[in-house]
Amino acid sequence: MTVDREQTPRTLLDKLWDEHVVVAGDDGRPDLIYVDLHLLHEMTSPQAFAGLRAAGRPVRRPDLTMATEDHNVPTFGGESAVTDPLSRLQLDLLRTNCAEFGVPVHPMGTSGNGIVHVIGPEQGLSQPGATIVCGDSHTATHGALGALAFGIGTSEVEHVLATQTLWMPRPRTMSVRIDGEPAAGVLAKDIALHVLSTIGPNGGAGCVIEYCGEAVEAMTMEQRMTLCNMTIECGARAGVIAPDQVTLDYLRGRGRAPAGVAWERAVDYWASLRSDAGAVFDRAVVLNAADVEPTVTWGTSPAQTVSIDGVVPDPETGSDAAAVQAARRAIAYMDLSPGLPVRDISVDTVFIGSCTNGRLEDLRAAAEVLRGRTVASGVTALVVPGSRAVAAAAEREGLDRVFTASGFSWREPGCSMCTAMNPDALGPGRRSASTSNRNFEGRQGDGARTHLVSPAVAAATAVTGRLTAPHHLDGGTGSRPAAIRTTTELERKQ
Ligand SMILES: CC(C)[C@H](C(=O)O)[C@@H](O)C(=O)O
Numbered sequence: 001m002t003v004d005r006e007q008t009p010r011t012l013l014d015k016l017w018d019e020h021v022v023v024a025g026d027d028g029r030p031d032l033i034y035v036d037l038h039l040l041h042e043m044t045s046p047q048a049f050a051g052l053r054a055a056g057r058p059v060r061r062p063d064l065t066m067a068t069e070d071h072n073v074p075t076f077g078g079e080s081a082v083t084d085p086l087s088r089l090q091l092d093l094l095r096t097n098c099a100e101f102g103v104p105v106h107p108m109g110t111s112g113n114g115i116v117h118v119i120g121p122e123q124g125l126s127q128p129g130a131t132i133v134c135g136d137s138h139t140a141t142h143g144a145l146g147a148l149a150f151g152i153g154t155s156e157v158e159h160v161l162a163t164q165t166l167w168m169p170r171p172r173t174m175s176v177r178i179d180g181e182p183a184a185g186v187l188a189k190d191i192a193l194h195v196l197s198t199i200g201p202n203g204g205a206g207c208v209i210e211y212c213g214e215a216v217e218a219m220t221m222e223q224r225m226t227l228c229n230m231t232i233e234c235g236a237r238a239g240v241i242a243p244d245q246v247t248l249d250y251l252r253g254r255g256r257a258p259a260g261v262a263w264e265r266a267v268d269y270w271a272s273l274r275s276d277a278g279a280v281f282d283r284a285v286v287l288n289a290a291d292v293e294p295t296v297t298w299g300t301s302p303a304q305t306v307s308i309d310g311v312v313p314d315p316e317t318g319s320d321a322a323a324v325q326a327a328r329r330a331i332a333y334m335d336l337s338p339g340l341p342v343r344d345i346s347v348d349t350v351f352i353g354s355c356t357n358g359r360l361e362d363l364r365a366a367a368e369v370l371r372g373r374t375v376a377s378g379v380t381a382l383v384v385p386g387s388r389a390v391a392a393a394a395e396r397e398g399l400d401r402v403f404t405a406s407g408f409s410w411r412e413p414g415c416s417m418c419t420a421m422n423p424d425a426l427g428p429g430r431r432s433a434s435t436s437n438r439n440f441e442g443r444q445g446d447g448a449r450t451h452l453v454s455p456a457v458a459a460a461t462a463v464t465g466r467l468t469a470p471h472h473l474d475g476g477t478g479s480r481p482a483a484i485r486t487t488t489e490l491e492r493k494q
């Protein structure tokens with residue numbers, strides 16, 4: 001068996017999976033997988049801990065478990081702003097559960113706090129070759145580092161707490177190769193939205209998607225996280241990118257990353273974590289980054305996208321009956337009409353943040369657009385760093401002052417307006433440009449409407465009050481001046 005596996009070319013998923021099988025399931029039944037890192041937050045852990053307590057079991061590996069508060073956290077006013085009883089209860093339960101079971105926790109307001117998918121990589125906990133689970137669908141984010149990272153349900157959270165293992169069917173494999181080079185002003189978020197619209201809302205169902213190709217290799221680690229984060233929105237189980245020099249440069253020296261001899265040993269192993277030549281994927285898609293434009297969503301699925309310079313599509317042109325039906329419903333909810341130029345869509349709210357685009361490079365990209373400009377009157381604009389460490393780094397660079405000078409509100413870390421689970425929810429009929437990952441009906445508040453955008457488009461939109469890309473500002477007609485820098489160029493400048 002082992003000999004066969006070594007001779008047959010394997011995908012990166014195969015290698016990560018085979019390395020973690022504790023008990024192999026017979027006849028296509030699930031395998032029992034060992035979990036290297038279990039991340040928790042207040043929304044999906046209370047029942048799991050209650051089940052553990054009822055069974056009289058301890059947490060098997062508290063040292064491989066880490067908790068944070070993010071979904072129910074208010075982004076201003078501190079603890080006293082937690083007025084919703086359910087939020088208060090969930091935050092209190094997380095703290096008491098973690099104390100009772102010996103699990104490290106980062107409560108709101110403390111230095112290690114932030115959105116679970118931001119702090120795992122930032123603290124060096126999320127590493128290549130690891131299996132990572134969390135009761136949260138956007139766990140896919142950690143795949144950017146070459147980890148196999150899955151969202152799981154609350155009953156599975158309890159199973160992992162108790163056993164550090166999980167029964168799972170082996171996912172199918174899909175490769176998404178992104179060749180070419182994106183144009184200036186096109187960010188990872190635009191590429192992620194482009195991937196989703198190309199493969200469709202269920203195009204990745206049951207698969208682990210491996211992203212590869214020159215555009216992916218050229219991405220920074222934070223850009224890769226944006227791409228992997230959104231993988232889940234096409235039904236995929238996870239996204240993964242083979243670790244390379246970018247990964248090593250990002251991880252080296254982070255708090256929980258291996259050091260010294262352990263680092264050298266880990267690097268040797270990580271070098272093997274790539275799909276073998278000739279490995280066969282269940283599905284393969286090839287895209288070109290040069291085809292991607294600054295992209296926004298017009299509908300209520302992250303796959304319903306259009307170029308910022310395009311028009312709202314006609315629902316009747318959908319590829320099949322289900323797509324037509326979904327598009328009709330979406331266009332009605334979004335209160336738009338076919339043929340309307342995207343740049344004529346006005347918004348009253350701009351949100352920059354979330355586990356998709358709440359990292360330092362995202363804030364830099366937005367601040368670069370906002371420098372010397374002001375938020376349009378009537379627009380509420382807020383920027384919510386993904387973690388306390390992101391906030392501190394941004395403040396060291398003076399980004400907070402760029403945001404506040406332009407009229408943005410600079411907030412405390414949390415999921416914030418990505419989801420209506422804290423005070424930052426939007427009211428009915430409000431319309432936002434948002435750097436988050438979901439635009440479902442009611443996602444940001446009952447009856448609120450969401451357009452998903454990149455941080456650069458969010459910033460430019462805040463300036464005009466209409467969906468706008470940076471290259472449209474100052475009378476631009478559509479050509480993209482070289483002055484619009486991608487984050488990579490910003491990095492080189494630093
Ligand atoms: C609350 C949580 C379970 C949920 C998820 O699974 O993703 C949330 O984070 C989201 O983004 O919708």
Ligand code: SF4
Pocket residue numbers: 070071115116117136138354355356414415418419436437
């Ligand atoms: S920021 Fe949004 S997508 Fe990410 S974990 Fe929080 S609610 Fe979920």
